[in-house]
Amino acid sequence: MLGCLLGVSGAVWAQPKPDAPGAVPADTRPLLTLGVFAYRPKPVMLQRFNALGDFLSARVPGYRFQVQALSGPELEQEIEAGRVDFVLTNPVHFHLLREGGRLSGSLASMVLRHGDTPVHGIGGVIVRLPDRTDLATLTDLRGRRIAVSGRESLGSYMAPAAELLQAGVPLHELHIVETGQPVDRVVEAVLQREVDAGFVRTSVLEDLEREGKLQPGQLVHMNPQQVPGFALRLSTNLYPEWPFLAAVHVPPELSHQVALALMDLRPYDPAALQAGLYGFSIPADYAAIERVMRELRMPPFDQLPTVTWTDVWLRYQLWIVSLGLSGSLVLLLALGLGFNTRRLVRIKRELQADRALLQQQREALDRLAHYDPLTGVPNRRLLEDRLQVALARARRQASRLAVCYLDLDNFKPVNDLLGHAAGDRFLIEITRRLQQGLRAADTLARLGGDEFVLLLADLSHEDEWQPVLQRLLEALRQPVQIDGHAVASSASVGVVLFPAAPDDPADPDTLLRHADQAMYQAKQEGRNRYRVFGLKA
Known part of the structure; x- marks a missing residue:
């Protein structure tokens, strides 16, 4: 560690020595430190992310960046000491660090790549040797020795652990062997038959x-x-990828400049290729990870704070001293102390219950504002927000997107013949089928009634949307069982592509209006089909 290593945390700069004649002038810009969680060997992590530091040095005016690969405890120590200005770490570690109050919110979320394809999300992989055919299903792991790099990792522990709980395997029936970082040790333990299986994060293999x-x-x-x-x-559900964070001492203006630079990282920039990244996206929603941490009772959600005797002494020390000096009042003061302690605990629990209720109400209001209450998918307001972001990304990255306006055929007879409750169940089943056929990066929204919109983003070529839409239409043609009735279903779809031409100035309202017009063309031509705006049948 350089003796004069400084961020924007207020440390004193060392005076640079005069340059020798003919020497290259020293870079006197303030030095910022990016701490990267080293889940792989530190040399491997530095080789991957040093180019990202060079990229930020070139894109953020007036500053230069250095990258440090740190273990979990090292990263926590450096953050606490104020020697790290920005952090790139896994989502679980983010929740742990945030509890200390030393980090701001997420500036961006990392997007990995597989070849030339973006990889959205992180999950866990449960590995075994090929000849261990006795481990065919998750329930076969009961009583087995499982290697993990540490319990604080999402992909290497929590995601597989949550998957096992869903499969009915209690975690206390597993013999967990912690190898420590890097995660390569888990793979070595499985190959050496020191354990029966191992948990690693996606992309490690x-x-x-x-x-x-x-x-x-x-x-x-x-x-x-x-x-x-x-x-x-992949062996588990997918969760949001690593967040890029700023320390609390970093000025908001600098955080904003770094966020803009990260969003401008192109897939074929040397920094992206070296780090195995497709780029960075707007900050993801990490609420799902917090739910998993709470389900597994992982720190800091493993227990509630309790009132200790130290707290009692600090609050009532004069009373306790008075008890020692006034023997005649010992019993009375002891009863008063016990009463007040119970009262404080009750008040504390009431406050916690009120705070939890307020949080639930706040989340419910936010969900009502952005999600359809029947199907749980995004509503028009959230769709327009996501469409605006997708348009900006498509223009910036020269990619394509498709907006599909979907209207169910003959939905009204379902309500008229079977009732509105049956119609609601019909819409819920249709939503489930649509969600199953979409990619992780796509968006399904309900505008109301039997109208849905599909946003297919990050298309690498102009026909990539067709097999997705064909698969969805085929799924919708299968009858839906409602109260013993087989209800036939189909849909008419209008499709609008962006960009339709170079420098296409389309906005969300224009795309939705054109997709709606194409959908009505499909209706007029006989329903149960799709039509592309601007193309003749």
């Missing part, structure tokens, strides 16, 4: 194979999951 440290087929992953648009091996 692909990284090791690319580095020549693991041969294809040397390990197999259990409980394989197939998620549209996600090309990596």
Whole structure:
């Protein structure tokens, strides 16, 4: 660590020595430190992310950046000491660090790449040796030795642990073996047969194979999951990727400049290629990770604070001294102390209950403002926000997107013949089928009644949307069972593509209006089909 290593935390700068004749002038810009959580060996992490520091040095005026690969405890110490200005770490570690009050909110979320394809999300991979055919399902892991790098990791512990709980496997029935970081040790423990299976995060197996440290087929992953648009091996649900964070001492103006620079990172920039990134996106919603942490009772959600005797002494020390001096009042004061302690605990619980209720009401109001109350998918307001962001990203990255306006055919007879309750169940089933056929990066929204909108973003070529839409229409053609009745279903869809031409000035309202017009064309031509705006049948 350089003796004069400084961020914007207020440390004193060392005076630079005069340059020798003919020497390259020293870079006197203030030095900022980016701390990266080292879940792989530190040299590997530095090799990946040093170019990102160079990228930020070139894009953020007046500052230069250095990258440090740090273990979890090291990163916490550096943040506490104010020697780290920005942090790139896993989402679980983010929740732990945030409790200390030393970090601001997320500036951006990392997007990995697999070849030339963006990889949205992080999950866990449960690995075993190919000859361990006795470990066929998750329930076969009961009583087995499982290697993990640490319990504070999302992909390497919490995501697989949550998957096992859902499969009915209590965690106390597993023999967890913590190898410590880097996560490569988990793979080595499985290969050496020191354990029966191991938990690693997504992309680790692909990284090791690319580095020549693991041969294809040397390990197999259990409980394989197939998620549209996600090309990596996966055994669990997907969660948001790593956040990029600023320390609390970093000025808001500087944080804003860094966020803009991260959003401007292109997939083929040397920094993105070196780090295995597709780029950065707007900050993801990490509420799902907090729910998993609470479900697993992981710190800081493992217990509630309690009132200790130290708290009592600090608050009532004069009373306690008085008890020692006034023997005649000992019993009376002791009863008063016990009464007041119970009263404080009751008040504390009441305040916690009120705070929890307020939080629930706040979340309910936010959900009512942005989500359809029947189906739980985004409403028009949230769709327009996401469409605005998708348009900006498509213009910036020269990518494509498709807006599909979907209207169910003959929905009114379902309500008339079977009742509105049956109609609601019909819409919920239709929503489920649509969600199953979409990619992780896509958005499904309900505008009201039987009208839905599909936002297919980050399309690499102009026809990529067609197989997705064909698959959805085929799913909708399958009858829906409602109260013993097989209800036929189909949909008419209007599609509008962006950009329709170079420098297309379209906005969300224009795209939705054109998609609506194309949908009515599909209705007029006989329903149960799709039409593209601007193209003749």
